[in-house]
Amino acid sequence: MSEVLKTGAELPAQCAGLAVGAEHKWPQPLIEGFLRFRDNHFPSDDIEYLRLFAEGQKPKFLIVGCCDSRVDPALIFNCAPGELFVVRNVANIVPPNEARIGHHGTTAAIEYGVCNLGVEHIVVLGHEHCGGIQNLLQTRGATNPDSFIDDWMRLVESARVSVEREFADATEEVRRRECEQRAILVSLKNLLTFPWIAQRVAERTLRIHGWYFDIKQGQLLGYNETTGAFEPL
């Protein structure tokens, strides 16, 4: 049993369920998963994490991905610890450079990856059957003051509007896929509104990419600027 550290911090009464006791239920599959992970990565002769600890992280790739549980960048790209710097949010959106009000979690992560870690590539990774995009299409861009999702998804409202205009007679499936891909392009444009990104892209020390994971086909598509289409990589 490891030593119990007491922080001295007190939680509100509503958090009483966090206390460890006979009634407390840990999410057991996660603990079992951690033990398997530890066995794989922390054998006595394995120095992978010791090296990462000593040298610090130096990832070359920053991924802006969706929260979707099926689209884990480290799994999809078969990457090892330390290789990817990842920020995930609903529908993998990059907000534009805007006034410094509010809490800009995604922007802060991108700034850290670019300015502090010096990543060489940013990949905006969209995917098929995105719940965030589905929400945007269903609400038709209207916002419910009680929903954080509605307001967040309005960042890619221009993608929805263009799809509704150009694909009015298409099936819901086609419109959603188009909207998922066009939203990626909105994020690519937004990336360039940050001067510390635009400058590095102009100097070719940083490259930005729009990718799309087709869950059903198990296919990765990349946006080709020349053809203006997402094509298999």
Ligand SMILES: [Zn+2]
């Ligand atoms: Zn999604």
